[in-house]
Amino acid sequence: MSGITPSRILLVLALVVVLGVPLALRPSSPARASGNDVPMLIIVTPHVPQIRAEFEEAFSRWHQREFGSPVSISWRVPGGTSEIIKVLEAHYRSRAGAFDFADPSNPDAAPGTTDFDLMLGGGSFDHGRLKTQVRVMRGAARNLPAAFSPDAKDVVLPMSEPAGFTNAELDAWFGENKIGAAQLYDPDQFWIGTALSGFGIVYNRDVLRRLGLPEPQAFGDLTDPRYFGMIALSDPRQSGSVTTTIDAILSNEGWEKGWRTLREISANSRYYTNSSTKPPIDVSAGEAAAGLAIDFYGRGQAQSILLPGQDPSQGRVGYVDPRGATFIDADPVSVLRGGPHPELSRRFVRFCLTEEAQSLWQFWSQRSGRGALNPVGPDGTPMGPVISELRRMPIRRVMYELHGSHMIDRVDPFTIASDTKPAGWRSAIGIMMGAFAIDTAHQQRDAWRAVLAAREAVAKGTIDLEVLTRMEVAFYAFPETEIKGAMVPFTPQTYKAVAATWREASRRPTIEKDYMKFFAATYRRVVELAQEAGLQVE
Secondary structure (H helix, E strand, O other): OOOOOHHHHHHHHHHHHHHHHHHHHOOOOOOEEOOEEOOEEEEEOOOOHHHHHHHHHHHHHHHHHHHOOOOEEEEEOOOOHHHHHHHHHHHHHHHHHHOEOOOOOOOEOOOOOOOOOEEEOOOHHHHHHHHHOOEEEHHHOEOOOOOOOOOOOEEEOOOEEOOOOOHHHHHHHHOOOOEOOEOOEOOOOOOEEEEEEOEEEEEEHHHHHHHOOOOOOOHHHHHOHHHOOOEEEEOOOOOHHHHHHHHHHHHHHOHHHHHHHHHHHHHOEEEEEOOOOHHHHHHHOOOOOEEEEEHHHHHHHHHHOOOOOOOHHHOOEEEEOOOOOEOOEEEEEEEEOOOOOHHHHHHHHHHHOOHHHHHHHHEOOHHHOHHHHOOEOOOOOEOOOOOOOOOOEEOOHHHHHHHHHHEOOOOOHHHHEOOOOOOOOHHHHHHHHHHHHHOOHHHHHHHHHHHHHHHHHHHHOOOOHHHHHHHHHHHOOOOOEEEOOEEEOOOOOOHHHHHHHHOOOOOHHHHHHHHHHHHHHHHHHHHHHHHHOOOOOO
16 A cells, blocks of 8 residues: 555546546437437536526427427536537547538538537627637648638638528517627527526625625625625636626726726625636625626526525525626527537527527426416416526517516516627736736735725825825736837727737746736735825724
């Protein structure tokens, strides 16, 4: 036993993980029922088990009624949306040689060339990456026309393909292809929205009462000093949903005010997590007063702790989409290129847009008892989920027009969505928040305490306003970036040039380190200024 060391144990565990991931993602054997083959879709998704269970059962019932046979679904859940995209990129690169690039804009392959039929869930940004993201070497592109970009080293292999519905069908399902500043489906049909996602604030009513705070209605409410140490946040470098939330704050409030709001919310933070599901759970447990969350995580957690028969508005946990400041995004499904069952995949997309499927997102479940009053579907039984209330927003307008009174959450996303288009600053969120908040969290909180003490002292007249001004200039400052030998400030005008340096793989680690050092130094200076002014910072 003396030869077994911790390092060897870790090596064996790593080997198990490396070997186990491909096995976990490998298609399972087709299911069988009564000796007959049952069609089986292979869907990769970040969705929680409750969504997967409700949609699998409802789709099988619908398919039995419409096409005479049930359907099974093999769900693949390799992680969150970012992890799924990485898995699919690697998968398509490994299969690129089987695609025919005679039409470079629409590479073709026989069904079953790839292992997955659909991607369900995530945001429109990520599904847009399926449309254009994977690049493969020219040598792997079979039958590429000689005239096609002779100087190019690689070509694009779209991972998704158009769903192929008629304009009349799209118009009947969606009407105008617009919600706020976003679209409900890709005009080329590479992705089709199935639900809507809001990005807002989850909060604990009991904790707020203890802190003397009203229920938040706007993102700026979270900058209140009384929230200090009580806001749960996800790391935007790990969470696409919180990145979308932060991007909406920046775009709606503008560069100066937006970054200032983000500085103060992060300065009030309790922690940063790599899981976007953790803040709603901790808010529910009273470990935090509030946090940024995607709507169905916030509402889902509120649902899970309700007492039997309790009205959601009276529960311990609440959730709000700040009106006019919330980016409402489609939660899409994409048909994956070269998947095993293209026709069955399109049937699934069509099912997702029926009122029967849309009711799964927001109606009461049959188990709750209230579901017996849900509107009746084509099979003569009440629509809605069987077991779990999913608390998500349907994407079809007809659901709000005809069935709004049957929804658990009386919110119409088409009236609360922000009309402000993303300003194009999304790529700054990870690198800047990483440096000024996450990797310098303790220093930032110390500096924020000093700023708050100085503001109180100015209000009492015990220190000069000039001291506070110097402290705030340092606290809200941004670093410069070297570009072609010159130091360039971080402004809306220089953003594209600065962001281009982050895409240089050889430079980015150094830039991130320099930014972190800059913020740590400015936060130390804020504390020093407070001490020089004789402030007692707790």
